[in-house]
Amino acid sequence: MPADLSADSVLSLILEQQIIESAEPVSVTTDLFALGLDSMAMMQLLLHIEDRFGIAIAPGEMTRDRFATAAALAEFLAGKQT
Amino acid sequence: MSPHDEYEVTVVGGGSAGVAAALAASRQGARTLLIERQQLLGGMGTNAMVHTFCGLFHPDVSQGPQWLNPGIPTELGTALMQRGGMEEPDLMGRVYVLRHRPADLASLTAELCAAEPHLTVLTGAEVTALSPGWTITLNDRLIHSRAVIDTTGDALLARLLGHSHWDLATSARLYRPAYVWSFQGLSAILDEPLRLHVAALIVRAVKAGALPAAALGTTLRASPTRGEVFVSTDLEAGGDHWDPLDLDQRLHLESEGRALAQAVWDFLRSSHPSFTTITPPVLPVHAGIRESARWRGDYVLSADDLIRSRRFEDEAALAGWPLEMRETARGPRFRYFDQPEPAGIPASCLRARSLPGMFFAGRCLSCDHEALASVRVMGTCLATGQAAGQMAAAFRP
Numbered sequence: 001m002p003a004d005l006s007a008d009s010v011l012s013l014i015l016e017q018q019i020i021e022s023a024e025p026v027s028v029t030t031d032l033f034a035l036g037l038d039s040m041a042m043m044q045l046l047l048h049i050e051d052r053f054g055i056a057i058a059p060g061e062m063t064r065d066r067f068a069t070a071a072a073l074a075e076f077l078a079g080k081q082t
Numbered sequence: 083m084s085p086h087d088e089y090e091v092t093v094v095g096g097g098s099a100g101v102a103a104a105l106a107a108s109r110q111g112a113r114t115l116l117i118e119r120q121q122l123l124g125g126m127g128t129n130a131m132v133h134t135f136c137g138l139f140h141p142d143v144s145q146g147p148q149w150l151n152p153g154i155p156t157e158l159g160t161a162l163m164q165r166g167g168m169e170e171p172d173l174m175g176r177v178y179v180l181r182h183r184p185a186d187l188a189s190l191t192a193e194l195c196a197a198e199p200h201l202t203v204l205t206g207a208e209v210t211a212l213s214p215g216w217t218i219t220l221n222d223r224l225i226h227s228r229a230v231i232d233t234t235g236d237a238l239l240a241r242l243l244g245h246s247h248w249d250l251a252t253s254a255r256l257y258r259p260a261y262v263w264s265f266q267g268l269s270a271i272l273d274e275p276l277r278l279h280v281a282a283l284i285v286r287a288v289k290a291g292a293l294p295a296a297a298l299g300t301t302l303r304a305s306p307t308r309g310e311v312f313v314s315t316d317l318e319a320g321g322d323h324w325d326p327l328d329l330d331q332r333l334h335l336e337s338e339g340r341a342l343a344q345a346v347w348d349f350l351r352s353s354h355p356s357f358t359t360i361t362p363p364v365l366p367v368h369a370g371i372r373e374s375a376r377w378r379g380d381y382v383l384s385a386d387d388l389i390r391s392r393r394f395e396d397e398a399a400l401a402g403w404p405l406e407m408r409e410t411a412r413g414p415r416f417r418y419f420d421q422p423e424p425a426g427i428p429a430s431c432l433r434a435r436s437l438p439g440m441f442f443a444g445r446c447l448s449c450d451h452e453a454l455a456s457v458r459v460m461g462t463c464l465a466t467g468q469a470a471g472q473m474a475a476a477f478r479p
């Protein structure tokens with residue numbers, strides 16, 4: 001059963017899986033790239049999204065905007081789920 | 083050559099630290115020998131195809147790029163920029179880095195060494211034994227030297243002396259090794275969208291079983307030459323059992339790296355139109371080892387010293403690179419200094435009181451595992467090497 005898909009659940013996945021780490025608090029609107037989201041961390045993120053939410057992301061769908069914040073990513077993923 | 087050659091300073095290991103040490107010692111007038119087991123100088127920055135100098139610039143980037151350590155780090159950095167046709171270093175988030183071509187580092191270090199009248203360079207020669215005093219055994223001869231500098235990266239001379247002067251982190255914590263290779267002929271600019279696209283392609287291929295899971299540690303970076311790309315894959319290397327000093331594990335790492343390079347190359351070429359034109363992989367001489375044995379000197383530099391930008395009276399060099407921890411092959415964890423101010427590296431990290439005339443620098447200087455995450459970068463190795471070279475040249479028994 002895929003997990004509930006909200007901005008908060010995407011953010012907790014990112015933090016739980018240590019996709020990024022930050023000394024300052026991270027919110028659903030924090031710029032993830034500014035916190036060090038790079039292509040290697042992105043690969044881990046894609047794997048965990050697939051595991052937790054059951055959503056596979058196609059290479060052509062990879063844009064900076066869709067991954068810039070937990071909120072943007074949740075919205076994109078929710079759109080794919082339906 | 084006579085079977086017993088005499089030198090005032092002998093430097094073992096011709097990487098960033100060793101080249102800087104040999105240049106610094108010989109420029110003080112000391113009759114200096116530099117011994118390197120490979121044929122090219124430059125260490126990891128040449129033979130493992132590490133292609134970016136970190137730690138060359140002041141951590142406060144708000145003033146633009148400011149050289150952090152005067153002397154050889156600034157001289158070599160400036161010369162590398164000229165060879166690479168670079169006007170400025172790259173600002174990567176909160177730090178400046180200098181990209182270079184491994185072949186440029188090899189030729190530049192050789193030229194700088196050849197220009198020093200007091201310096202002899204012996205490449206293709208491996209140190210195999212050491213006795214106090216100091217007598218060094220090479221493949222085919224003995225060397226006597228007043229002072230010796232260990233810049234092997236592996237604290238080889240400490241290990242040759244016995245058990246009491248070196249440390250090695252536990253296998254699970256050791257920073258992971260990586261395999262770096264390159265190709266030319268990419269027909270697009272390697273920008274962020276392309277990098278993200280390739281990341282997603284690799285994930286899909288791993289999921290489909292078309293690439294091994296180890297491919298997930300891969301990063302692509304553009305060289306200073308248009309169309310040339312460095313591919314770097316961090317490897318778990320046996321995880322909890324990794325031992326960088328074990329021959330069999332090193333052999334296994336090399337073959338895993340080569341196989342992975344071939345697989346990733348095949349995959350890229352057939353999976354994206356911008357990669358159909360790429361040339362076959364150019365392989366490194368050997369895999370990149372981030373961490374092995376370190377010396378235990380009079381002072382052990384700690385992560386706390388760095389984070390708090392601590393300064394010392396007997397300061398030998400400055401560190402400015404954040405702690406870049408790579409205990410897994412899933413990407414680095416950065417810890418920045420509390421303030422954008424450099425930290426000092428004391429001379430007591432480059433020598434041991436009980437071993438007069440012995441000095442060490444580079445990634446085998448005396449520091450703890452966390453501090454190594456910062457001071458192992460090549461810009462800092464140039465600075466600690468330079469300091470050790472000056473100390474060794476001034477040493478009198």
Ligand SMILES: Cc1cc2nc3c(=O)[nH]c(=O)nc-3n(C[C@H](O)[C@H](O)[C@H](O)COP(=O)(O)OP(=O)(O)OC[C@H]3O[C@@H](n4cnc5c(N)ncnc54)[C@H](O)[C@@H]3O)c2cc1C
Pocket residue numbers: 094095096097098099100117118119120124125126127130132133134135136137207208209210233234235236238259260261262369370371372443444445446458459460461463
């Ligand atoms: C995959 C990887 C990526 C990295 N990325 C970066 C980066 O982006 N930027 C950065 O600044 N740093 C980076 N580093 C770190 C940096 O490359 C090394 O820490 C640095 O090169 C250490 O310099 P060194 O002179 O102490 O040792 P090395 O560069 O390891 O040189 C040691 C030399 O000693 C020689 N030697 C060893 N034993 C003997 C012997 N018995 N006889 C004769 N010669 C011997 C070796 O052949 C070698 O040439 C990276 C390292 C790795 C592995």
